[in-house]
Every structure is written in structure tokens, then in C-alpha cells.
Amino acid sequence: MSKNKGIVLALVLIMFMSAIETSIVSLATPTMQRDFNIDTEVALIFTVYLVAVVFMTPIVGELVKRINIKLVVLFGISVFIIGSVFCGLSEMTNSFPLLVISRIVQGLGAGVMMTLGQVIPKLAFPIPQRYKVMGIVGSVWGISSIVGPLLGGAILESLNWSFLFYINVPIALISMWLVIKYFNFEQETVEKTKLDYKGLLIFYGVVASFLLIVAEHIPFIVRMICFIILIALVFSLYKVETSIKNPFVPIEAFNRKIILVLFTDLIYSTMLMGYTIFMPIYLQNEQGFSPLQSGLTIFPMSVGWLFITFILGRLDKLKLKFIYMLAFLAMFVGSFAMLTGVEWIVIIPFAVFVMGISFGTVYTKDVVVVQEEAPSQQLGSMMSIYTLFKTIGSTTGSLIVASIYVLDLSFLNYGIQNIMLYMMLVAVTLTIAWSIIFKETKSI
Incomplete structure (x- = not known):
């Protein structure tokens, strides 16, 4: 295996473990509620995980300035494995507090992995090749929500939910071997600056x-x-x-484009969290689907995500604003289809496919914009902040969207329709914001 292929495969596995944690675990939330005899407290397993990621993410940019990046990656994966193993053991001991604590440990490791997954492509690949690599790495979020529901559904059909966490162990061990063998970067510099x-x-x-x-x-x-x-x-x-x-925070690196991209990513993360948590709950509790059936029903979103990331490089001739406008339109169309056709299950695959195109476009373009706009000496810090904004969006999204889901709106019949209405309003708001704020015409 060539060095470049080894780096890409390691990145894919690292990002896959981080990304799959929400989509695969969300399928088990109804089962966990029954096993632990809890109700809304089940949202803690998502909230504490994301809060731990938020806590860890800012530190990563400082660590990579002072410690060899290979060691930082190995540290993050090791912490993640430990958390995963104890999450699985919480099922055996029937201890919800152990699950919550273990999710915190998992989140600390994931915070390292998620941030470095955005930094390493900049160190390893020049811009034409990096765009393809970022498309592959970015599509992992889509692939994880294909594999997550399918793999999670299959595991829950035949095994217990603890194996949703144990599955991370062999993946982590393979990724650690790839990191040890291939993560040597000429552009990497270790500084002795004061923290x-x-x-x-x-x-x-x-x-x-x-x-x-x-x-x-x-x-x-x-x-x-x-x-x-x-x-x-x-x-x-x-x-x-x-x-x-x-x-610690490079204020001078924050131009208008980066600020707009960061807030777009934050808001999109709230929507993704709402979809990831509550779509399986809707399909299983309201429609009576099994975990595997719900996974099969919602996987077209990931197909849309994967599809757009592989053709996004060909759209570079379009203005950046226009690409984002198309993404917001896709989100509006997908959410509207779900809002008006939720009673007809055949509508869901179309709707989630279109929403997947929107998520894939925004997330891929966001990370490339920050990479190219940030000064090279501040790359680690800026990618930490980018990951932090994404994670804060996910953390607050689990709370915000949970409140929206249970709202009693007389003109809507299902909680999932509340979320779709929220997504439509966000798409319109972002369209207006980009129309007013974004002035530059150069494409990235």
C-alpha cells in the first residue's frame, strides 16, 4: 500500500469511528430506554459525548503545535477505545451512570480524532489532490449514516446494543497500525511557544x-x-x-468568509443532530419499524451525501455563494417533502436523499474554505475552532431539536414534522444571510 493510500485509509477509519457514534447509537435509544427504565434522560448519552468533544477540541490545536502529530492521533484513538469498551460493559452491569461516564471518555478521544481528521489532509496533500481527499473524508459522514443504521440495525436484530460500541475496537486497532506506519509529514513543525x-x-x-x-x-x-x-x-x-x-484564538484569522462558514456549520449541525436522533425514533415508535427497517428507510440520505461529495470538485467553476444557495434549496425541498408527505412512507427516501445532498455540500465546502482561508501557522487552531463550532451545534442541537420535537402544534400531526418545519426555516434564514453578508465572488 502506498503512503498516500495508507493516510487516506487511516483518515477514513478515524473519521468513521467519530461519525458513526451518533447514527449507530441513535437506533438503540428506544432499547436503552427500556433496559435502563429511563425516559428523556437517554439524551444524556448524546449530550455528554458532544460536551466532551467540545471540551477536548480547543486543546488539540495547541497539542499539535508542541507534540508530534502521530503521538496526538494515537492518544486520541487510545482514549476512544477505552471509552468504547466501558460503554459496552455498561450493558452487562446494567449501569446507566457507567454508560454516561464512558461516553464522556469516548467524547474526549473523538474530539482529538475529529479535529486532526481536518488538519492532516492539509499537511499531506496539495490542493488539487486534497479536494478529492476531503471529498472522500467528508463522505465518511454520509457513509457512516449508511453503514450506521444498517450495521446498527443488524446488530440489534441479532445481538445486544453493547456490540454497537465493541465494533469500534477492531477498527481502532487497524487505524492505529496505519497511523504508526504512514503518518510522517514534511510540513509538520513542532514549536516551543508558550501556551x-x-x-x-x-x-x-x-x-x-x-x-x-x-x-x-x-x-x-x-x-x-x-x-x-x-x-x-x-x-x-x-x-x-x-x-x-x-x-490561543487567532483573532486576525477570522475574516468575513470564515465567520459565515463557521456559523453555517454550527446551524447545520443542529439540523443533522435532529435528523439523526429523532428520525429513527419516529420510524420505530410511530411507524412500528424494526431498527433494521428504519436503517434501510433512511440510508438514501447518505447516498445523496456520498454522491455530492464526489462531484463537488467539478462544480468549482460556480460561484461559492451559488453552491451554498443550491445546498439551502435542497434542504428546503427535502424538508418540505417530508413535512407534507410524512404519512406516505415512500416520500421519506426521496426527502432524505435530497437532504443528504445539502448536508454533503455544506460540510465539504465548509472545511475546505477554512483550510484555504486560515494562515498556515494557525491551521491547527482554526481547524480546532471549526470542529468546535460543529460540535457545539450538535450539542445544542440535541437540546433545541428535542424541545421542537415535543411541541404541540395543532396543524402538524407528528413530532418529526416539527423538525422538518425547523429545517425549512433554517434554510430560508441562511439563504437570506448569505445573500446579504457574502460579497466575495471568488470560488473555493
Whole structure:
């Protein structure tokens, strides 16, 4: 196997383990509810995982500046394996607290893997080849939601849900061997710069304040206090980071394009989380589908995702804004089809296929835009921040979309229709935002 193929395969496996954790585990949520005799608490297994990713992600950019990237990747995979094994053991011991704690450990490892999965292509491949590599790596999110529901459904049909976590172990061991053999990069540099502890602590304060504002069961007065603290911390962070040479958050790297892309990714992540968690619940609880049947029903979304990532490079002649507008239109069309035709099960494959095209377009273009716009010396930090925005979107999305799902809207019959209405409104809002804010015509 050539070095390039080895790197790509390692990236695919690393990203697959991170991406599949939501889609494969979401199928088991009804079973976990019954086994642990819990109700909405089951959302904790997604929330704590994503919060752990949020906690770990900012550190990764600093680690790769100071430690050989191969060692950082191996550390992330090792932590992820440990968390996966103990998640599986929680089924044997019938301990929901053990599952929650183990998901935190898993999330810490995933935070390392997800971030470095965006950094390594920049180090290993020039831009023409990197676009293809990013298409392959980006499509892993689509592939995982094909394989996740199918593999998860098959496992739940014949085994218990603990094997949803054990399946990560052989994949992780293979990826570790590939990392050891192939992850040697000429562009990699190890710096001896002083860590910006003050900026790091303030940044964590910003993230924590934001998560408390959007968290469930938080009194209104506490939310208001957190909002005030958030504003103060943002101003403090800006003041601190613009006054030092090697800031934790490279403020000067944030141009209009990167800011717009980051917020687009954050909002899209809320929608993906809503789809991933609640579509299986709808199909199994409302339609009476088995886990395997629900996996087969929703896999066309991943086909759409995979399809668009392989042809996206050919659309480079189109203006960047136009490509995003097409993605938002696809999201609107898919959500509208689901909203109006949810009673007819034949509508779902078409709708989720179109939505998959939208997700695949946005996620692939977002990461390439950040890679190309970020200064080379700040690549690790910027990709950490990019991953953080995506993860915050997923973390808050699990809470926001859960609230939307249970809303009693008299003109809608099912909770999944509430989510589709939310997706339509988001697509329209993003279309307006890009029309007003994005001015540059150069394509990336």
C-alpha cells in the first residue's frame, strides 16, 4: 500500500469511528430506554459525548503545535477505545451512570480524532489532490449514516446494543497500525511557544456560558446571568488575544468568509443532530419499524451525501455563494417533502436523499474554505475552532431539536414534522444571510 493510500485509509477509519457514534447509537435509544427504565434522560448519552468533544477540541490545536502529530492521533484513538469498551460493559452491569461516564471518555478521544481528521489532509496533500481527499473524508459522514443504521440495525436484530460500541475496537486497532506506519509529514513543525493559558481559560468560559444558556432546566435568571457573563468574556477574550504574539484564538484569522462558514456549520449541525436522533425514533415508535427497517428507510440520505461529495470538485467553476444557495434549496425541498408527505412512507427516501445532498455540500465546502482561508501557522487552531463550532451545534442541537420535537402544534400531526418545519426555516434564514453578508465572488 502506498503512503498516500495508507493516510487516506487511516483518515477514513478515524473519521468513521467519530461519525458513526451518533447514527449507530441513535437506533438503540428506544432499547436503552427500556433496559435502563429511563425516559428523556437517554439524551444524556448524546449530550455528554458532544460536551466532551467540545471540551477536548480547543486543546488539540495547541497539542499539535508542541507534540508530534502521530503521538496526538494515537492518544486520541487510545482514549476512544477505552471509552468504547466501558460503554459496552455498561450493558452487562446494567449501569446507566457507567454508560454516561464512558461516553464522556469516548467524547474526549473523538474530539482529538475529529479535529486532526481536518488538519492532516492539509499537511499531506496539495490542493488539487486534497479536494478529492476531503471529498472522500467528508463522505465518511454520509457513509457512516449508511453503514450506521444498517450495521446498527443488524446488530440489534441479532445481538445486544453493547456490540454497537465493541465494533469500534477492531477498527481502532487497524487505524492505529496505519497511523504508526504512514503518518510522517514534511510540513509538520513542532514549536516551543508558550501556551496562552489566559486565553485558553477565557475561551472555555465563553463556551461554558453559551452551553448553560441553551441547556435544559436552567432558571431564566441563571440564563440572563450567563448571557451577561458571556458578553463580558467575549470582550475580554478579544482584548487579551489581540495583545499577545501567539494567542490561543487567532483573532486576525477570522475574516468575513470564515465567520459565515463557521456559523453555517454550527446551524447545520443542529439540523443533522435532529435528523439523526429523532428520525429513527419516529420510524420505530410511530411507524412500528424494526431498527433494521428504519436503517434501510433512511440510508438514501447518505447516498445523496456520498454522491455530492464526489462531484463537488467539478462544480468549482460556480460561484461559492451559488453552491451554498443550491445546498439551502435542497434542504428546503427535502424538508418540505417530508413535512407534507410524512404519512406516505415512500416520500421519506426521496426527502432524505435530497437532504443528504445539502448536508454533503455544506460540510465539504465548509472545511475546505477554512483550510484555504486560515494562515498556515494557525491551521491547527482554526481547524480546532471549526470542529468546535460543529460540535457545539450538535450539542445544542440535541437540546433545541428535542424541545421542537415535543411541541404541540395543532396543524402538524407528528413530532418529526416539527423538525422538518425547523429545517425549512433554517434554510430560508441562511439563504437570506448569505445573500446579504457574502460579497466575495471568488470560488473555493
